[in-house]
Amino acid sequence: MIKHTEPFIRIEDMTVGYGDDVVVQNINFTINHGDIFVIMGMSGCGKSTILRSVIGLVRPKSGRVLVEGTDIWSLSNEERAKIIKTFGISYQSGALFSSMTIGENIALPMEMEKNISHKEIKRRTQEKLEIVGLGGYGNLYPSEVSGGMIKRVALARAMALNPHILFFDEPSAGLDPIRSAELDNLIKQINQKTGTTVVMVTHELQTIMNIANNSVYIFNKTVGETGAPQTILKNTKNPEIIDFLTRGQRRIK
Numbered sequence: 001m002i003k004h005t006e007p008f009i010r011i012e013d014m015t016v017g018y019g020d021d022v023v024v025q026n027i028n029f030t031i032n033h034g035d036i037f038v039i040m041g042m043s044g045c046g047k048s049t050i051l052r053s054v055i056g057l058v059r060p061k062s063g064r065v066l067v068e069g070t071d072i073w074s075l076s077n078e079e080r081a082k083i084i085k086t087f088g089i090s091y092q093s094g095a096l097f098s099s100m101t102i103g104e105n106i107a108l109p110m111e112m113e114k115n116i117s118h119k120e121i122k123r124r125t126q127e128k129l130e131i132v133g134l135g136g137y138g139n140l141y142p143s144e145v146s147g148g149m150i151k152r153v154a155l156a157r158a159m160a161l162n163p164h165i166l167f168f169d170e171p172s173a174g175l176d177p178i179r180s181a182e183l184d185n186l187i188k189q190i191n192q193k194t195g196t197t198v199v200m201v202t203h204e205l206q207t208i209m210n211i212a213n214n215s216v217y218i219f220n221k222t223v224g225e226t227g228a229p230q231t232i233l234k235n236t237k238n239p240e241i242i243d244f245l246t247r248g249q250r251r252i253k
Contacts, residue, residue: 006069007030007032008033008067008068008164008197009030009054009065009199010064010066011028011030012028013026013028013063013064014027014050014053014060014064015060015061015063016046016049016058016061022061023046023049024050024221024222027222027223028223029216029223031199031214032197032214033195033197034191034195035213036187036191036197036198036200036213037199037200037212037213037215038201038202038207038229039200039216039218040216040218040229041218041219041244042244043203045218045221046218046221047218051167051199055084055089056072056080056084059073060073070083086164087163087165087166088159088166088167088196089158089166090151090155090167090168090171091154091169095154096142096150098142099141101140102137102141102142102145103138105153105157106128106129106153106156106157106160107122107124107125107160108157108160109157109160110125110161113161124160125138126138128156128160129156131156131190132152132153132155133152134153134156146179148179152186155171155183155186165197165199166187166190166198166199167200168198169200169201170200170203171202172202172207180206180207181206184206188211191211205247209229209245212228213228214226214228215227215229219238219241232245233245233246
């Protein structure tokens with residue numbers, strides 16, 4: 001296994017907003033190779049906006065997003081697009097095409113690459129389906145499977161081009177606790193078996209405490225705490241963060 005001495009992603013003094021509205025300001029954190037990293041905080045704190053800046057969709061007002069040492073926002077659109085193509089991204093809704101089969105949805109990113117043969121696309125599609133536990137479902141349409149399966153298909157599609165980093169926006173949104181736990185376990189297994197770095201936005205406490213080894217908590221438009229969630233909970237004096245990571249149980253006691 002390759003040992004990395006530098007973080008995969010480093011956020012330096014980043015301020016992001018829309019027009020005159022500042023969503024987050026002067027934030028700093030690092031994502032290491034192999035992390036399961038969570039961006040967390042109260043609703044409306046800017047978690048998804050941060051994610052969009054990291055994956056190249058929303059330009060920061062100031063600061064830098066360094067991906068393996070390269071500031072993606074200092075690049076041309078074409079150069080930045082090349083880096084973004086190395087990311088695997090799964091959106092909250094799954095964002096599958098209803099007119100395409102599950103297999104066709106997974107194959108789509110590969111078909112957009114000119115250097116992947118039809119035979120290899122077919123092989124990889126089946127491989128990704130097997131990884132997410134949907135080996136026999138490739139010919140079904142999204143409308144024919146459950147919400148939990150949709151999330152798994154979205155994960156398989158995000159993995160189609162064998163990225164070294166996967167991004168998720170609320171991956172378990174809309175799932176019951178059992179299906180949510182199953183998805184958490186799947187993400188953790190992929191991380192452990194392949195070394196794929198995982199970055200997610202989530203407010204699901206079970207996910208945060210069970211699978212994340214690194215995180216950032218956004219508080220008052222900036223960084224409140226960074227580190228492993230369990231360590232943050234043990235050391236923080238911030239009442240909001242304590243309430244968030246215990247769902248208020250400490251205060252109630």
